Amino acid sequence: MTVALDKTIIYPDSDGQPMADNTKQFRWIVLIKENLDALFADNETVFVAGDLLWYPVEGRPDIRVAPDVLVAFSRPKGDRGSYRQWQEENVAPQVVFEILSPGNTTKEMSRKLLFYNHYGVEEYYIYDPDNNELTGLIRVDGELAPIENIESWVSPRLGIRFELTPSTLNIYDGQNNLFLSPLDLRKELTQERQRSEQEKTRAEKEKARANQEKARAERLATQLKALGIDPVE
Structure with a gap:
């Protein structure tokens, strides 16, 4: 009796690695991912994800990487366990971000660069928050090349x-709006509410003062009329 082998290929949704090595790295990943989500909230064909495994080749679950943040244009929003490129009309993520931590090795980052270069990433940004260093690469003539002047660079x-x-x-x-963390955004909204309440209170006080002045003028006019004096003259 021949037993048929199950040839179903498994593409794990996790590589067993933590999303971040420390709170600083995690904070930057969330900052970029959430702000990009907000930036493209009204565009149903821009998919943004954080720490999502990307499988570029069907049948090769060993070929994979999990960018800290990826952006795929011309792909619908929605939940995914992983980004399987052959199920995404073979569209590779066009933009990826990596946030460095002390645990990142030169070998690891070199491997990621080769991966992104080979599988079609158009823009690749690497930020080291500990040393405050930003590196950018953009595809030129089919290859990812360093952006010489990253200061004030516009993606x-x-x-x-x-x-x-x-x-x-x-x-x-x-629109020149700064990317804010959820905490900073909450603080800004709280300050805006406080300013709004202060303006409302000021307006109410001004209205009350104007009403008092009007009532005073009416009383004075009534008194003058009682004395036979026309306040209009």
Whole structure:
């Protein structure tokens, strides 16, 4: 009796590695991923993901990588266990981000660069928050090449602008809005509410003062009329 072998290929949704090695790296991954999600919220054909395994070749589950953040244009939003390129009309993510931590080795990052270069990434950004260093590569003549002047660089695909200050990296959208963390956004919203409440209170006080002045003028006019004096004259 011959037993048929199960030839189903398994593409794991996890590589067993943590999303981040430390809180700083995690914070930057979330900052970029969530702000890109918000930036393209109204575009149903831009897919953004963080720490999602990307399988570029059907039948080869060993060929994979999990970018800290990936962006795939012309792909629908929605949940995925992994990004299996042959199920995505063979569209490779066009933009990827990697946030460095002390655990990243030169060998690992070289392997990722070769992977992204080979499988069609158009823009590749690497940020080291510990040393405040940003590296960018863009596809030129079929190869990823370093961006010589990354300061104030604007991503062709994303439309976002990078600004390195002496202490940190600032990222701005096309309307010059700074990428904010959920905590910073909450603080800004709280401050905006406080300013709105203060303006409302000021307006209410001004209205009350105007009403008092009007009532005073009406009383004065009534008193003058009682004395036979026309307040209009």
